[in-house]
Every structure is written in C-alpha cells, then in structure tokens.
Amino acid sequence: MKTNLFSETKHTTQRKIYTVTEITRDIQSLLEEAFPEVWVEGEVTNLSQSAKGHAYFSLKDETALLKCALFASNGRSVKFKLENGLKVLCYGGISTYPPRGDYQLIVEKIEPQGLGALQLAFEQLKKKLEKEGLFAPKHKKPIPFLPDRIGIVTSLSGKAIRDILKVIGERFKEVHILIRDVRVQGEGSAEEIAEAIRDLNAFGGVDVLLVGRGGGSMEDLWAFNEEVMARAIFASKIPIISCVGHELDFTIADFVADVRAGTPSMAAERVVPDKTELLETVDDHRHRLRSALLEKVELLTERLRAQRQHILFRQPERLFLPKEQHLDDLTQTASQRMAGVLTGVENRFLLQVGKLETLSPLKVLQRGFSVTYGLDGRLLQETASLSVGDKVTTRLRRGAFKSRVERID
C-alpha cells in the first residue's frame, strides 16, 4: 500500500499539466500534420451560411459526422450552390476550432458527386429561374420579320461573328449591324455580356439582338449559364435570339432568350429573311394582282359579249315587234269597240229622239188631233170626271178655245 502510495506521489510530482489552450494547440498540430490534404466524401447536412459568405456544414455518412468550414475566399470558386442532402467530395485539411473544441475540415474545393459541378450549377440555376418565371412563354417577345438594325453581342475575334455576317450577307446584306465586342469566356465575361445587352438597349433603334458565341466545352460556354447574364437577357426590351455553341448545347441564356437558335449561323438565318425570295414573293403578288384583274375584266367582257350575241341584241326589232303587233291588235280592237260603242249610242239616241218625237203632243196635234184640259189644267182622258156645264179648254194645232159641256154621252 505504501509503495503504491509512494509511487503515486512520485508520479504526481512528474505529471505535466496542460492548459486547455496548450493541449488544444498540440492536438491541432498533430491533426494538421497528419491530415494536411484529404479528400472526404459525404452528404452535406446542417448547412448554414454567414453574412460574410462563409459556409459551415457537416459531412455525414451512416455512422459518423465531420464538421466542415468553407470560407468565402474558397467558396467563390464553387459554381454550384451547396444544399443539404447533396453528396459531395471535399478537399482540404483537418484543423480545429479551439473555442468549441471541435475538429473540422477546412474545405478548399468541393465537387458534387454524380453530376459534374457545372452541370449541377446549371440545373440549380435553371430550376431557380424557371420557378421565377424567366422562361415563361408569355415573356417571349416576337422577332421582327424584317429588322432595320440588328445588334450582335459576341467576340469580334470569334468564329460566331464571321458565320453570322456571312449568312446575313447571303440573305439580306442591306441591314444595319451593330456589334458589341465582348469576351465570351473567362472570369467576368458574363458581366461583360450582360452590360453589352443593356448598352444596346440604351443605345436605341435596335430591333433585335443576337447573343452568343461559337462552340466550346461547358467551361468555355459558362458565361451563358450565369445568373447575371440570364437577368440581363430577361430585362432586355429588345427581343433576343440566343446562339451559343452547337445545336446540342443548351445554356441558361437559351432558356431566357425569346428565341433559341442552335448555332450562330442559324441565328443569322432566323434574323433576316431571304431578300431574293421576298422580292420574288412581292413580284409574284403583283403578277397575280394583274392577272386576277385581267381575268375579271375578261370575264365581264365575255359576259357582255354573250349578252350582245343574244338575238334581241342582234335584231333589236325582235324585241318590240311582237309588242307592236299586240299594240296594233289592241288599237284595232279598241277602235272597233269604240265604233261599236258609238254606233250603239247613236242609234240609241236616234231612237230616243224618234220616240220623243212620236210622243210629243204637238206631233199628235199636227196630225189633226186636239187635246182638252179641265179647269184644273189637267188633261182630260175620260168623261167620268166631267159634269154638264164644266168649262174646258181645247188646244188645237194652232190656237185654243174654251167651251162648256152641254151633254155627256
């Protein structure tokens, strides 16, 4: 027991005492020396972002958790957005966070697992802008049929501008082209393109914009997948045709643009009509106008001719001859009937006159008869109304006399 006690005491005199800071510093050195550069795979969890742009999160798998810190200086090179649940591969060194007694991975690079980093960033931005409605068909502006002035945003040294000018030259070279020379890849190129779009809007008089570049890797085309560029396209009052890379390359710019052309050459084809074709169309219309009118006139002339050839036009008397005949008939009938009527009237008149004459008492008197009137002036026709002694008046052919009735027989 004593020995034990002694040895214990002795041990006590030899013990080294660390302060928390000291031991933490030692641990930190050990860890930093042991794990200066590691790749760790896991799922992002407990993600939080600081106002300064640092990101803190943990990587986890089925049984363990590792705290991670992604400082803003390193975070800028990460194109995609960190999200909880994302499976990633982190590169960095293990260190400690003394205030909390934590050990953590100071992350320098992150790669998403499964999709490539750029692909993931693309998908994320696409989802976000789509949700905001930047791709909605209702925002698509119509492309003018025949623009006076075309704005082009691309690199003057690229292949795209040569293709565009060549195709426009073949189709309708008499347009006003305004080029804004920009860098189309590398740091800051998206901002440059966005500014060029704004500038062409501010300059005025531009009817349509072509924004794009020739083919390249996804990294090369990256400027066209950045949010700043998408927002500039969306804000443009001038309709925009995007033309980035080859036909199979789809960029965020393509989704926001009013029309997506597969290549710069196709954009040029879309932006101007074929002049020769148009002139032919106009000519063709003029010919059709003329022949339609001629046809109309001919048709009318033909109808007129047909009318003229009608028998009535060739022998117009035919038109009224029958009528004349009818008129003659009528006249004849009329006069005949008139005559008839007149004769009738005449005869009737003469008859009446004759009758009148026979009936006239004077006529009777002429034949030697006389008439006798009573006192009341009435013609005496029978003796019954007479009495002896009545005075009567008798009228002869010439003259009259009064007498008295002496005897009635």
Next chain:
Amino acid sequence: MAEKKEMKFEDALKKLEEIVENLEEGDLSLDESMKRYEEGIRLSKLCSKRLEEAKKKVELLLKSEDGKFVTKSLEKDEEDDRS
C-alpha cells in the same frame, strides 16, 4: 432613332396577300376590283421600295469612359473578308 414608317414591311406584305386572294376569288364588282388592284399595286411598290432602299452598314458599338456611345464602321474589314 427609330424612324417612322407608314407601314411595316410584313404588314404591307400581309395586306397585299389578302388583296391578291380577294381579287382571285373574283366575287368583287368591277369597281371594287379596280380599287383593290390599285391598293395592291401601291402595297407591292411599298414592299419593293422597302427591300431596295435598305443600306448595308456594319458598325462596332463602343462605349467611352464617360458612358457615351461611339460607333465605328467595320465595312472595310467586311470587304476584305469577302475578297
């Protein structure tokens, strides 16, 4: 900068097409046909004129330090390119 035009090319062309179809149907009176014909000819001239009068111009749009725009002709390069 935008110039005022009496009618946009595509509108004039569309109207012209309508008139041609109208006239081809042949249901119009002669008087009306004449009127449409004249209108059509006027439109077709307008279209041709618009196609002929356009001028070729290739320019570079530059922005100065103080934010002012300057245009610089690029036609020569174009000519060289084509020769």
